Amino acid sequence: MTHPTGNRELIRAINRSHVLNAIKAYGPIGRADIARRTGLSPATVTSLSAKLISQNLVFEKSAGDSSGGRPPILLVINPKGGYVVGIKLTETNAVCALTDLEATVIAKASMPLSGHNPIRVVEDLAHMVTTFIREQKISKKQLLGVGVGLAGIVDANEGILRQSPIYGWDNVPLRQMLQSKLNVPIYIENDVNTLTLTERWFGPGQGVDNFLTVTVGRGVGLGIVVNGQFYRGQNGGAGELGHTTIDPKGPLCACGKHGCLEAYVGDPGLVRAANEEYERGHLSVKVETIEELLQLAQSGDTSAIKIFKKAGSILGIAIANLINLFNPKKIIISGEGTREGDYLFISMKESIQQNTMPGLFDPKIVEIIPWGDDVWARGAAGLVLRELFESPIHKQTPTAATM
Ligand SMILES: [Zn+2]
Incomplete structure (x- = not known):
């Protein structure tokens, strides 16, 4: 989409988005209610909603249950x-x-x-x-x-x-x-x-001005929303949480540095830790994939369970640091790593509580999104x-x- 040229066109485009968003947020909603919520005149709302209906983005729906008289006509987003x-x-x-x-x-x-x-x-x-x-x-x-x-x-x-x-x-x-x-x-x-x-438009981030998304899986990622602004950094490179250093003498990371968060919590890091345990004779089977390691944990292997628990504790420290830095209302955790469930997240939650500055911690901050392969x-x-x-x-x- 390009910027509309000229003030009239721009104002109309802005008003159109106000009407569309009021219908998305509060629909089914009547035209008078949209005017009240957006501060636009009823005539403007009528004209813009007619346009949205003609574009098939919105449709009219009768409230149906009005007690006597003509039932009010409400507007809803047309998902199709x-x-x-x-x-x-x-x-x-x-x-x-x-x-x-x-x-x-x-x-x-x-x-x-x-x-x-x-x-x-x-x-x-x-x-x-x-x-x-x-x-x-x-x-x-x-x-x-x-x-x-x-x-x-x-x-x-x-x-x-x-x-x-x-x-x-x-x-x-x-x-x-x-x-x-x-x-x-x-x-x-x-x-x-x-x-x-x-998440900001359709998920738990709706209406939240300060939230972070942390993804776990092959790597560890971070998306940052501050004061309703999506923060990218100077060159679009902000949010490299996975490459924040846990221990400069730690294991080698894919980025070439040592001891990055990802080298402990990302899938390859977990598999590497499992193979070190195997060499030490603590793990009964040599694993090649994160799925194999998770299966071992699910079968009750205490060494495999310990590997996830340790990774969860380290992830919790990183998230506590984020809470101390950003004081977010929410931290949404997503990515294929959420399949590891309690094996990772019980120790993570304990570690967040232990390492967040008192006064900033609230157990409701963290919300874990169930994994689906279409996420x-x-x-x-x-x-x-x-x-x-x-x-x-x-x-x-x-x-x-x-x-
Ligand atoms: Zn790294």
Whole structure:
């Protein structure tokens, strides 16, 4: 979406987003109520809601239960007024989800990538999206856009992947490359940021001005919302929680440093710790994947349980530090690591309580999102939906975006 030119057009676009958001937040809602909540005149609300209805984004619904007289007509978001596709890129796969306007996942699909060459990846993605929407009987006209989330430093404004540790890419103009193949609006963003934005618009972050999203899994990520502003840092690189140092003499991390949080809590770090226990004769089986280690813990292996418990304690210290730094209302924990459940989170919660400054701790701060394999792709879909609902006055700048 580009900035509207001219004041009248801009004001109308801002008012339109106020009306749309009032319907999203409070619908079913009557026009008079929208006028009261937004401070817009009833005539403006009537004209803008007529436009939203004609665009199929909103529909009218009779309240039905009015006691006598004409039942009031209420407005609600039409979830089927448009569709978006979200794609999460991993080292080996692309996972995509089709959602409606309420970020509800309707269908999902997964495809292995044929390599890491940017041109081949873009061809794979274009083919995947085209096949996927055809199978779901969604036309290009109904498709509002495609959001792509991936690890790395992403310039979301320019649509350029500045640096990707998993693909070894530098300055790849992914948005423009994919847009020229698919001819629909494309949005790209760091994957942890996509989750944070989607939590802000459709999840537990709704209406919360200060919250953090911590992701655990292969790595450890952080999304930061302060005073309703999404914080990216000077070059879009803020939130590298996984590479904050726990012990400079600790195990080697994928980033080349020693003793990063990720080297203790990320999947490869946990597997490495398991193999050290195996060498010492404490663990009965040599494991190669996090799934195998989790199965061992589930079967009651005390050494495997201890490995998760230790990682949880270290994660808790990192989160206590975040609470001390940001004093957030909420910390949302997401990512595939949440599958480890109590093995990780009991010790994490104890450690948060022990290490947070008294007065800042509140057990209700932490909210763990149950894992689903479409969580990341749904997050990427949220990038497109945010464009629909966000006021044009709050469009992102390189360092901060009001959401
Ligand atoms: Zn590191």
